[in-house]
Amino acid sequence: MTKEAFTRAVEERAKRSGFTRALYETLDEYQAEERKVTELPVACSRGCSYCCHQMVCVFPEEMQEITEYINRLASPARRSLREQAREILGKWQEWFKIHIRVSPRQVHNPIELARAWLWKPCPLLQQDGSCGVYEARPLVCRTTTSDTKCGTLAYKQKGHAEQARLKCEVWANNLQVERSTSHGVSVVVPLHHYLTTKPHKL
DSSP, X not given: OOHHHXXXXXXXXXXXXXXXXXXXXXXXXXXXXXXXXXXXXXXXXTTOOGGGSSOOEEOHHHHHHHHHHHHHSOHHHHHHHHHHHHHHHXXXXXXHHHHHHHOHHHHHOHHHHHHHTTTSOOTTBOTTSOBTTGGGOOHHHHTEEOSSOTTSHHHHHHOSOEEOOSHHHHHHXXXXXXXXXXXXXXXXXXXXXXXXXXXXXX
């Protein structure tokens, strides 16, 4: 497993499915192989949503993947996802309108924004603790894991999950940044913003 081989695999897949999906598929494959070799413990499981209570930021191509995934959902599932997300997004919009006037720095500074939105659920988090767009979840979610179960004393003592614990996750992040930079995109944008503006508005 090398960075060069990872990059080639993404490039080959991208010819058939586009860059973002190719990156995700390759990452899934390499994560499985690297975890076998390193035996790196991962306590994350369906319904574990501790990390889903914060401001999630994504690149434009990732948001496009999420939007397309939502549009492909069967009507009942899509309607349920939108109704639940709109409730959370409504609170976001109210907060944003107030703070853009009285505290613009907090709204535009990524660190301060993240602090302000810590412990608030992602709009796409379902009531059962699962991700409503799991197959299309962004890279930040795909590369964040914990070796202890969220909410336990051991987890709280540690304080947080970790991002990019595997080499292939670092490669994936670097490729995404390089790709975005080459397209003139240098920053990620809060998922909340995308989901309340066209063409991604729910």
